[in-house]
Amino acid sequence: MPQEHRLILKHADSPGYTNDLECYVRHGGYEALKKALATAPRELADGKKMSPQEVIRDEVLKSGLRGRGGAGFSAGLKWSFVDRKSGKPIYLICNADESEPGTFKDRQIIHKDPHQLIEGMIISCWANDVKLAYIYIRGEFPEGARILNRALKEARAKGFLGKNILGTGLDVEMHVHRGAGAYICGEETGLIESLEGKRPYPRIKPPYFPAVLGLYMCPTIVNNVETLCHVNHIVTMGSAEYAKLGTPNNTGTRIVSLSGQVKRPGYYEIEVGKVTLGELIHHENFGGGLRDGRQLKAIIPGGSSSKILKAGEVFKVNRKGPDGQMTKVDVALLDLPYDFDSLQAAGTMSGSSAIIVMDDSTDMVEALANLSEFYAHESCGQCTPCREGSLWMAKALHRLTHGHGRKQDADYLVGIAKNIQGRTICAFGEACAWPVLSFVAKFKSEFEAKGAADEARAKSSGSMHQRSSPIAGLHAGKI
Amino acid sequence: MSTAATTETKPAPPPVDTIKIKVDGREIEVPKMMPDWQGNLQPTTMLQACQLAAKEVPHYCYHPKLPIAGNCRMCLVEFGLPAMGPDRKLLLNEDGTPKITKQVLPYEPQTPRGAIACATPISPGMEIYPSSPATKQMREGILESLLINHPLDCPICDQAGECKLQEYSVEHGQATSRFVEAKVHKPKAVDLGPRILLDDERCILCTRCIRFTKDIVGDDKLGVVNRGSYNSIAAFPGTTFDNNYTLNTVDICPVGALTSKDFRFQMRVWFLKESKSLCTSCGTGCNLTVGSREDKIYRFEPRENNAVNGPWMCDAGRLNYKWVGRADRLTEVLVQDVGQASRLSHSSEKSKTGATPVLRKTTWTAALSEITEKLKKVPAGSVAIVGSARQTNEELFLLGKLAKKLGALTDSVPREGEADKLLVSADRNPNSTGARLTGLCFTEMGIHLPKIADGIKAGKIKTLIVFGEDVTKHGFGPDLLGRLDTLIVSDILPNATTRLAHYLLPGCAHAEKRGTFVNVKGRLQKFIKAVEPKGDARPEWEFLHELVHHVTGHNGFVSIEGLFNQMAHEVPAFHGLEWAKIGDTGVTVQI
C-alpha cells in the first residue's frame, strides 16, 4: 500500500511536538551533529587519508542526495565544486525563499522543526569549512523568520552554534535574512545579490558560479531547506542505508506539496519514486481522489514552472529490466513514479515537488493567464527576452480571457515563449515560458476555440479588430 | 638618446598563448587572454574573437570599458564545441577533423542554444556561428522584444542617426512586429540631474549608464526601480544625478533615452561636421570631437584615447565651448592712435582717464609693421612677455623666439583647481607642460610675474606683450600698465587688459586653429581646426610667425607643419617629432 515515509517530518506533526530546542533534543536532536563532529578520518586503499570533513562530504555524495529546491542537482557534487583553494571564506546559504507557486513544504520544516534545519546547516558548514551561514527567508514568512531567530538563539545558548561548538573548537555563525517579497530572490544568484543588499538581479554564469564567485565574490554553497535537513539523516543513517530509501538515482524522501482539485490537499513525505502520480492524487493516504463527479484534466507536477501534463498521456520511460538492461517502456501519466528521472523522461520536472491537480472544471486559458500574470509580475526585468516577453504573454492572455482573443493567439503565444526559453540570464526564462509552451501544446484547441469565438463575436457585432480595444487591467497599470 | 620623444613605446610583445577556433567556418588563431574593461588580461570572449575575425556581433549592453552585464542578450550566438567521448578524448569525423557538437537546449535538443558572446570565454576548437540562421533568429527575437514597448519616436529623437536600436533593426530586425498589445508607458523627459534628461520609454535597460556611474565614476546614484517590463532607470530618491561626468552616459546610451539638456533638439547629428580636437579646460587634455555646422559649435564629445582619457571626458570640459561663439568676441585689429594719451578701448566706453579714447580699426599688415618698427627700436631688456599656458606649443615657441631676440623676461599664468580621481587635473591650463618645455616659463610657473611687474614699476620695462591672459588680475593693475610705452595684447574675449592695449590683436579659440599641447603627463597631442575664426581674428601662430620673421629676420614658416617641425628641431623634448607623424591620439614626450 502506498504510504508516507516520514523522515524529515517524522516528528513535526506528532501531538505535543514543539519547535523549541528542548523538544528537539528530547527527540534525538543534535545527535547527528555530535556524530558528525566525532567522525574519524578514513584510510583509503591507496594509503591516502580522508579528513573527517571529507568523509562527510563523501557520504553526502554517496547518499545520492539531490537538491530539493528545483533543479534536482546532486548535493554532494555541488559541494565538490566549491573552490577551496582561493583562500577566501566559504559561505553556506540556505534557500528558504520558497516562492514557487504550489510549494509549501519548507515552511513546514521552518515552522515545526527549525532545529532540524539548523543542525543540518551546522553539519554542512563544518563539512565545508564554512564559518558563516545565512538563511535567506522570503519576506512573506515573518513568523518563520521569528521562529528561526529564536531557534538560533537557543542553539547558541546551548553551545550548538557560535564559538567553540560543543567544546570542539568549531566556530559557526548563522544569520536569518528576510527577503522583501520577490520570487526571483529564490534564484540562487539573485538571492546572493539580494543578500548583498542589492537588487536581486541574477548573475551571469559564466563567470559567476556561486561555488567560485558567490556571496561577496567568495565561494558559496546554496542549498534548499529540505536538502540541508537531509544531511542530518545521511549522517545518522550512513550513506548506504540512506540510499536504500527511494529508488536508484532518486534516493531519500521528499515532501510533496499537493494542491488543486483533490479532496485532501496537503503535504506528504514519500520515498522518492516509491509512489506514483496517480497514487498521490487518488490514494486515500494522499490526495484521496478528485472532487466527486469530476474527471482529471491536467497535472502541473513540479511547481508552476514545470510543464503541465495532460490526463491520459503516455510517456516513454527508461526501465531497468530483470536482465539489468535499460529499455524504454510506455508509462501512463498516473503510473509515473514521482521522482526526478521519471518526470524528466515525461518531458517535465519534479521541480519543487509541488503538484497542482486540475479537474475538468478548469479553464486552461484562465489557468495559464493566472500563471502568466504571476511571472510578468515577478520577472526581475534584467534581461530583454524575459522582461519584455513575460509581460507580452501576460497581456495576450489577459486579452484572450477578456473577450478580445484571436484564433492565432495560440501560435502567437508559442512564438513569444520560444524567444524567451534558453536565451535569458536565469532559469526564470524557462519558468515563464514553459507553462505557456506546455499549456498551448497540450490544450491548443481550447486556446483556439476561445480566440475563434471572440473573433466571431467581434465580427457579428461589427466591431473593429481588438487591436485598440480598451482592456482594463493589465496594461492600464502595473501588474 | 637621440630622440627625446617617442611614439607609444611598444616593448617586444611577449609570446602570446593562442587558441584556434572557427568563426563562421573560418579558422582563426586568437590570443587566449585579452584585456578586459580595466585592461587586465582575462580569457578572450567570443565577442572579442569575432571582432578579431572581422565578424560583427551586434550588442547593446557590452561596452569595452565597462564591466560586463550580459543583460541585453543581443550578442547571443550559436556555437559548437569539440565532441568528446566517454574517455574524454576528442571524437573525430571520418576525414580526421574533430567532430563538433552544436550546442542545443538540454530540454529541447532540436533547438540551438545560444551563448552571450560578450561574456562567454572561447575554448580550443570552439566554433562560433555569428551569421547562422539560428543566430539571426535569436537576434530578431531580441530586437522584436526591445521594440514592442519602444515608442518609436525616431522623428523627434536626438539619437536618430546614432541609434543602435535603429541601426540594428534595419540590419538584423524583421520588417513587421507581431505585437498587438498596448505598449507599456513610462515617464518621458524625466529630470535626472542638471544636465541630463531621461526618456524612460526609450530606455532599453542595458545599464550602461548605471555601470559607468558606479564603476567608473564611483557614484552610486543611478539604479533601476520597479519590476519586469516596468523597470526604469532612476536617480536615488531625493538626490540628483549631478556628478561631473554625467554627460558621458548620454554618449554610451545606445538609444535616445539619456539626452543632454544642452544638446537636446539643437541639431540633427548627421548635419554635424566632426573635427578632432582637445579639451582646453585642464591639463589632462581629453581628446574630443567638435561637432559644428556652418562655423557654429554645437557640441563637444569625447574622442577615445586610452593614453589620456579613455572614452570619457568631464562635463565641465564638455560644456566649455559656448564662449567661442560669444557676440563680444574680439574680431578687429585695433590700434590706439599715435599721440593719443588715453588708453584705447575697443568698446565705446570711456577710458579710465575720462578722455574719449580714439580707437582705430586697422589691418593686420599695418599693425604688425608698426609693432615690428617699435620692437626693432627697443633697447634689449626693456620688453617683457606674458604668454599663456592656454596657448599652443607653436605659439609659445614663437613667443620664445621673440623673447630671445629682445632679451625679454617671460612667464605665464598658473591656473589651479582641485583634481578629482578620474580625469580632472589640478592644473587648469591645457599646456603648462608645453609652456615649460618651450621655455616660456620656468618649472614654477608665474615666478617671474612679480619681477616683470617690478621692472615696469622701476621703469626698466617699457614694452609688455601679453597673450591670452588678463594680467590685471595677476599683479598688473591699470596704473602699472599705464606706465608702459607700449602694451601689445592678443586675446579672444575682451577683458581689463585688452581694454588698456595699444595694439590689440584678435586671436583664435583652439577650435578655430591648429596646434599642439603637451598634457600634464607629457602627452603631446595635436588638434585641428573645426570652425572659421570670427571677423579679422587670426590664429596666433600665423601672425606671430610673421612678427618673428619681421623682427628677427629668421625665416618664417607659412604652415603649421613646417613650424612644428622646426620647433621639434629646436626644442629638445620634441626632437625627432614630425607633425605628420603625430597620430590622432598623440605621442608621449619626456618631461
Ligand SMILES: Cc1cc2nc3c(=O)[nH]c(=O)nc-3n(C[C@H](O)[C@H](O)[C@H](O)COP(=O)(O)O)c2cc1C
Ligand atoms: C526563478 C527561480 C526561483 C527559484 N526559487 C527557489 C526557491 O524559492 N527555493 C529554492 O530552494 N530554490 C529555488 N530556486 C532554485 C535555486 O536557484 C537553487 O537551484 C536551489 O536553491 C539550490 O538548492 P538545492 O540544490 O538544494 O535544490 C529557484 C530557481 C529559479 C530559477
Ligand code: SF4
Ligand atoms: S530571466 Fe527574467 S528573472 Fe531571470 S534575469 Fe532575466 S529578466 Fe530577470
Ligand code: SF4
Ligand atoms: S538610459 Fe540608456 S544607457 Fe541607461 S540603461 Fe537605458 S538605454 Fe541603457
Ligand code: SF4
Ligand atoms: S578632465 Fe580636463 S581635459 Fe578632460 S574634459 Fe575635463 S576639463 Fe577637459
Ligand code: FES
Ligand atoms: S552585449 Fe548584451 S548580453 Fe552581450
